[in-house]
Amino acid sequence: AQSVTQLGSHVSVSEGALVLLRCNYSSSVPPYLFWYVQYPNQGLQLLLKYTSAATLVKGINGFEAEFKKSETSFHLTKPSAHMSDAAEYFCAVTLSRVNKFYFGSGTKLNVKP
């Protein structure tokens, strides 16, 4: 079975600082990986996805993530945090693309002025 681990349920950064949200997965075969963002009282919005093309994936709002097979990681980064980035972020994995999706427990990002 697949699983997703997000290290750090809460991350706090200053505005303008680097954002790094960690995601590690367990899978016996290369998976498809996703990052979603959830703003307060809203649904989930896709930030970016890895589907076996380029290992460095660029998403919306300046976010990007790098797939590292050797480390089974898919960490999310953004060079400079903005106040509007404050939200909860979820990493997700699936194998067959139309089968089960597994989500991490989420990381709440706080951005300080």
Next chain:
Amino acid sequence: EAQVTQNPRYLITVTGKKLTVTCSQNMNHEYMSWYRQDPGLGLRQIYYSMNVEVTDKGDVPEGYKVSRKEKRNFPLILESPSPNQTSLYFCASTRTGGYQETQYFGPGTRLLVL
């Protein structure tokens, strides 16, 4: 506008009173899912459907039923709700096809079972 809609958005009910949460998508997607979101647990898949009349259990199917009689609709049924089903529920619809793979989420239904 491409979207996934859920109704109701908020629901308070009592233990044992059957309820249905509707989900509809206008993107002609074959694949749809239901999730529940609980603090510290992320999203857990309840049921999914790969096409009309094709459904399967996710990780937490106990206490839930689904049906897929037509492509656009995927209702979630709680035959006898219990307080441990108090949660935030999301329906999702997936566009499949290699690099186009994208999951679209509804706005959520917040359920309180007393």
